[in-house]
Amino acid sequence: RTLHKMYPLLHVPVPPTTMLASRSTVAAAVRAKAALPCASAAAPYGARLMSSSSPEAKAKNLVTSVEGVHQTMKVSKAWRSKPLFRRQGDVRFKTGLEAANLLVAEAKRRDAHEPHFIQSVESTMTCLSPIFERNPRYAFVAKQLMEPERFIQFRVAWIDDAGSPRMNRGYRIQYSSSIGPYEGAIHLGHHVNSDVIKAFGFDSVFANAVTGFDVGAAVGGSDVNPYDKSEAEIQRFCQSYMTELAKYVGPDLDQPTMGMGIGEKEVGYMFGQYKRINVKSSSGANPFLSARNVKAPGFGVVHFANEMLKDRGDSLEGKRCLIIGSGKVARSVAEKLIELGAIPITFSDASGHIYEPDGMDQGKLNTINKIKDERGALLGRYIIASTTAQFNEPESYLDIPCDLCFPCAGMGDIDEAAVGKLANNGCKGVIEGGHSTVTPEARKALKKRGLMYGPSTLTLTGNSIVYALGKTVTDEMLSKEISRIYSDVKLTSQEFNARGDLFAGANIAGFLRVANAMLNQGAV
Secondary structure, three states, X not given: OHHXXXXXXXXXXXXXXXXXXXXXXXXXXXXXXXXXOOHHHHOOHHHHHHHHOOOOOOOOOOOOOOXXXXXXXXXXXXXXXXXXXXXXEOEOOOOHHHHHHHHHHHHHHHOOOOHHHHHHHHHHHHXXXXXXXXXXXXXXXXXXXXXXXXEEEEEEEEEXXXXXXXEEEEEEEEEEOOOOOEEEEEEEOOOOOHHHHHHHHHHHHHHXXXXXXXXXXXXXXXXXXXXXXXXXXXXXXXXXXXXXXXXXXEOOOEEEEEOOOOOHHHHHHHHHHHHXXXXXXXXXXXXXXXXXXXXHHHHHHHHHHHHHHHHOOOOOOOOEEEEEOOOHHHHHHHHHHHHOOOEEOEEEEOOEEEEOOOOOOHHHHXXXXXXXXXXXXXXXXXXXXXXXXXXXXXXXXXXXXXXXXXXXXXXXXXXXXXXXXXXXXXXXEEEOOOXXXXXXXXXXXXXXXXXXXXXXXXXXXXXXXXXXXXXXXXXXXXXXXXXXXXXXXXXXXXXXOOOOOXXXXXXXXXXXXXXXXXXXXXXX
């Protein structure tokens, strides 16, 4: 019932009274009602449902309104007897955890050279094992979902300021369009490769689906470093990248959004090239490749943090917040924190970190924005403008006492050792503002130490929400949608015996929405 309220289109649990009713009791009730006119209309819901599952009635399947995650023993046994893999003999499973382990083993067999993707699959399948336990058919859907619909890799050739030809790899993975057109970020950075793109694409399936909007999943990018290039070089690169990408994206087909290393200027250059090549550059009220609401991802992270604290009877007021990173998301996180009464105390980049013991106000944040908006500029310049800031003191930002930590920089910044340091310094929670900034080991450590954890699958949904709501979206509307999504994920985690585990709740909720759409669409 809980899931049915949250997702009316999902094929969700049968009422508990139905599951508990004995066969003889229901059969007697059906025989008694059969003597009355309009018996089926008068019968209670539970009796009608159980009678319809009799041998004489038409057999239910997984895409009907009365069957879903909770299955009858007959249907469950039928799917458990089917082989999950048939590569070298039939391979079956008896439990949900065994199914999850088989799926992970298959990912390792096929993609052993992609550790980030395997890590994403392993973390997600562990969360989904209770679903496979209740309804074995979902394991077969998960097997299908592990393979993206389309993976595009291409050469990006461009000329630098010295007149030398340069070459980078471009990517776009269109992972799933089961519930809507593709949508997802473009990331630029030296760390971007096919493994990272595939891992981000897999994670985005659940992140986009958990919003409740009809949004598919896609991710793209290139291995170029945008921070050591001139403005002219970035323009030439973006135009070359979009020249090839334009064959695969467009309104109502695939909507690229801003990711790491991508800002308003880069989006503008790509849109200009797309418009030069294609006639159609908008769909309804939503312009293609729009750079509006640049701050939405960061604001969304803070709104989720606020919901988590409110759930514990607390608020952001007066909280000292350790921010890792200084990109557009990190700075928009700081802006919203200041607005809600919290106190940002750090930023970091390749040069090191700055620490304001008394916190940052809007004036100091404006100074940092002015520095970082200049391409390639480093935080060290802020020391000249501030008399109170400390640069690389203490040596590690993890040694700074704080209430909350917002990692908005590189993948794996927060590992198990970092969790230990944060917890010892009074930190109450870690809320991800970047993709996969917390390692799987760190997630276990956070749970063990009793710290709050906001996973990127949940917190980085701001872009999808804003695009779905249209150009008239306000911060109040964003906050309201985030409150709804948080409640849905919280209830989902409770339903599947993972109370308080938002990572499991977000993955389960997103998977159920995508999986049921895939069941309706068949083997495609």
